Amino acid sequence: MSGVGTLARGPGAPPAGAGAGSPARFGAPLPLRRPAAALSDRLAAERGRLALWLPVALGAGILLYFGLRSEPSPAWRWLPLPPLAGALLLAARRPHLAWGVGLLAAAARGGAGPARPAARLSPPLAVPARAVVVAGIVESVALLPQGRRVTLAEARLLAEAAEADAAQRASSEAAPPLPRLVRVRLRSDDPARPMPGDRVTVRALLRPPAAPAYPGAWDFQRAAFFSGLGASGFALGPASVEPGAGRAPPLAALRARIEARAVAAIPGEAGAVAAALLTGGQSAIPPTALAAMRDSGLAHLLSVSGLHLAIVMGVAFAVVRLFAAALPAALALRISAKGCAAVAALAAGGFYMILAGAEVPMRRSFAMAALVTLGILLGRRALSLRGLALAAAALLLLDPVQLLGPSFQMSFAAVLALVAGWEWVRPRLAAARLARAESGWAGRLAGRALVWLAGGVATSLLAGAATTPFGLHHFGRLQLYGVAANAVAVPLTSVLVMPAGMAAVALMPFGLEGLALAPMGWGVEAILAVARTVASWPGAALALPPLPAWGLAATAFGMVWLCLWRTGWRALGVPAIVLGLSSGAFERPPDLLVSADARLIALRVAGDGGGAFVQRLAGGSAFTRDAMLRAWGVEGGAQAQPFPESGEAAGGAIRCTPAACLLRPREGTADALLVRAAPRGPQENARHALLEEACAGGAAVVVAAEPLRMRCRGAAVIDRFRVWRDGPHAVWLERDGARVVSDRAFRGARPWVPPPPRPRAPAEPPAPTE
Template sequence: MAAWLGAPLLVIALLARRLGPLPAWALGLAAAAAIGFGLATWHAGRQPPMPELPRGATILTGRIAQVELLPEGRRLTIAAPSLDGGAPLARQVRVRLKADDPARPAPGDGIRLRALVRPPSAPAYPGAWDFQQAAFFSGLAGSGFALGRAEVTPGAAGPAFAALRAGIEARVTAAIPGPAGAVAAALLTGGQSAIPPADLGAMRESGLAHLLSVSGLHIAIVMGLGFWLLRAGLALVPAVALRLPVKPIAALGALALGGAYLALTGGQVPMLRSFAMAALVTLALLAGRRALSLRGWALAATLVLAVNPAAVLGASFQMSFAAVLALIAGWEWLRPRLPRPELGGWRRRLWLAGFGLVATSLLAGAATTPFGLHHFGRLQLYGVAANALAVPLTSLLVMPAGMAAAALMPFGLERWALLPMGWGVEGILAIARCVAAWPGASLAVPPIPAWGLGLASFGMLWLCLWQGPWRGFGLPLILLGLLSGLWERPPDILVSGDGRLIAFRADEGMFLQRQSGASAFTREAWQRLFGVAEARALPREGAAGGMACTAGACTLRAVPEGPAVALLRGAAPAAHCAGAALVISAEPVRGHCAAQVIDRFTVWRHGPHAVWLAPDGVRVVSDRQWRGDRLWVPPMPVPRGSASAEPPAAME
């Protein structure tokens, strides 16, 4: 319905220009919203449904679409997989091979292995990142790990760029061993899976993680160097330089080089944004128009969202476009206000380069801060210092050497360029480790809520898009969005989707009951939500804050006279059902209970739960309530047999 309204509204908006800019502007926004919702609905409807995967081990066969290196072993993306000899699925499956598997599969090969495959997991808590939604729109059915060695059948060549990506990764990691090789491969191919977790964490905590996500900086280096080399090469040939337009030809060649780099790195959202803007810049240069503008930024955002509307919910899209918006608007405001230093020659250029580097880091860092706080709950304090050292090293040594290595690979001479590239990457890793070790380099803070992020985003758009003095009204909106976490109260209790993790928020900390096999990822997500570095174990006996524990149960109250919540740890449910407003148990609670119950059956049916305690009662929200009825939300499971039947083995 929304899509059909978009076109008429757009026509009416164009006709309403005679009545004044405001009516046309309002109708244009309504038309854009209608077209956007229509595109999103169309994209969701064209996705194949999520299949039901086997609950136990399965024989998996299919064709390899992609091979990713891991710190230990390999991870395969299998297209048209068949499970236990069944019909091929319309979605892909991702499987991690055993670390000691000698197989060296390549894209296009056939594969057969015994594996355990699971569907995408539910969010870590109601309102957290939705893995099932991300998998639904990416064409993934599930992921898992091999239980035995893989049988690989050589096949026809796979997707050209997938095979090229795998070959480049293999050559780079062979020439540059260790973490530096994994980072170098990530810069050339976009795959970060081989980077050891410790080094990946150091890059994130130092504010250098954006260097690993190939985006504007990388494509600017590739296209800028390609443009300079092509133009210089053509200018050296008098017959060409005097007869042909050298600059437009070099610009088109650089754009083609950027397109190849986009395809090689897998078409990630930051690269789509960067390439779309690069294409607009190239067209502007050919037409003699201004290269970078807010209109170009808006057109690039429109193109990316038309191709992949679901990208708007991801941190990659939000942070990438926010950074570019701040850079364009910020430099427009700064350029006429810059003082002119009384320096000449190389000293003035050095001053301008240093100021530009610091200002760019500050603008991009400030613009991405609200999104980093919302998605990751982390605040990097020394990102400007780390970027001031690492970005020049990336621009002047690492990426040019990487481009030279890629050009020399067909001749087998890439080692001469990969060695200096490795030295540069080692320098970047040393900077990241050093800055990450500084006190308070990365602070864990409670994430700002979605409405706070929306408020900060609107304030940023207001500040950057308007030109008049009223643009300053965007600053208080941004500030309110950043401080919105102060008004958003996190849950008092969290229960994971398998019941193995139960957390209480008390005494300015997080107390955790953890069973064997509990998800470390879920625990870390809860810690980010509560803004704590570590979780404390629930005491066997004693009191802490509003919580009192015995050997068989713990009781939590928000206020002394408020409702009680009982966590059963072996005690009989009947002893607490009458005196508590809510009973929580990692095991099924059988029989009648007067209190509301969250047990193993509850989380099996409705997913993770969040509980807020108030003096007048408790508020319980399940993941199923939070997300509602969506195409990617699995239907409510029904136990086989009687109502008291145990949940399936997948819960074990």
């Protein structure tokens, strides 16, 4: 009977005789915890990780500011105060809610951060279209494969002696200096050797920073605005140098001397790479060597970063520790050898950071090195996610525009993945170490070798996987054999190249740097050989369409979610990463791109018989062409085809005559007309007829030769006047027409975007003379 009773009650029923006060009487379900309580418990378990999200919130606010289409009002700067006050009021009673409001305050602070320097910086320069004589104090000198490039501060534009009398020239020299830097490339045969602090006067042709290659591409004008650059150009004559006429930035002259001596002592490409490793300047490296390093996954060795700083500080730490061990026992027992070595290593790292230009990876690495040094002095561990968060927050508060650059993004992504991976594997390594302790010496030696090898491979894989999405977004390239190249090149850099470089810098005051630069050159040659070998392997570097901005943001958020949390819900970051990496499938790139001078017009034809087609007029920039093609995952101009002179191409998607081309890059979309005949030429009648037909029922009309001088109400028009006014254009051809986006519409009215140019007023006729 008892069995029958059990079956009747069911396996989940309360036992017979359960009292009326039992919560499960008559099979009632157990009460479930409320979602808010479950979330509160989850946050309580992650309490120590909440502070790590403050720099993430700062970055989100910075991205919000740069995503605006117009400059916010001055009240935007006070936006962080209300949520900050709310967080302080909630801190005692509702700590988790206070953290949420605090993250909102951090995001508001991040959004207000770039607004202050943007309002304080001087506007972009109005550079004369003709050649001018520019004079200024040399702030830095960059070696080029051919010649030199100088950056001038306190620059003045002088009237040319052949065109102005003495009074006009004196008034030009008395004019206030330009508020922005000017960069001039000297002639390759110029014998002048200016140094930082000298005054240089040279006749040059200057241009303001270029607009993006296409709407949504990298914004050179924004980068130049926040860096202080106003114009760049090239010299038309020899430069005259007045030594020691001004003050140079700290260590700028020393940096130039070290670079010149390294290039002189080590011939060829190896000398340029050695100079880059010592001073951070990559301008002297030939393009072939840069391409090999990039395609093999070794380009990070050329950018002075945490690896180089760690080597410098590690060598300095070991030398000081060895010197302290050689001290007499009476003195050695009274000092902390480890603490002294840590402080000396930090000083060496700070000197190297300033010498190499204090770029973003160096500043991030030095900030973390300072925390590690503090941890050594206090007897605590400082290499953690909290130290990384402090370094990120400091850099974002001091220089928020760096968040948009690939250097900041890739540097912090790699370190975040490495530190989070170490936190995950550390307890497992401790357990494995205990297991190895019971084995013999052979087992312990084999275990250490296996751990060292696995650690090196895992480090390359983690750092490579973390930086790949950012490389795809900014450069549209994927390196497949970076692990193999780094397995050889990184030990060479750590053991031979950088220690020899440090010894060379120490020997330069005595003129003995050649003793150390020679082995450094051997190591650099070996690294270049590895780069060329790996880059020559099939499929070493794949050109892919760049990740959309929202896809990169989703991927970055997923990575941060996965790395910062500690409990099981960290796995929710994986779907965000997958969504971001697959974002290209939901984003259709433009079908047609027109450059800012209309000298480059590129078309992408979908389908098996398609590809990229480019019309390049005289003066069209190869750099802009390659940037436009990268938007479609096409590598360089060699893979692009010109539009046919006449006939069809791409399976009939392009039909050309000498006057124009009819374009239909996708099935079922409207047509675009590319007019390319010269005005008043032999094809004038055919050109005019095609224009009238396209304006009546076409989707877009692109006129490369001149401004369109006829009414066109039925189609979107892109001509020389419109790109001169609004910058490059992107066109998406749809079934019912064309969607056209100009660069000015994409970026909006921001301080770094030049205002629309005004047409020149017609010259007044001369007054009649009596």
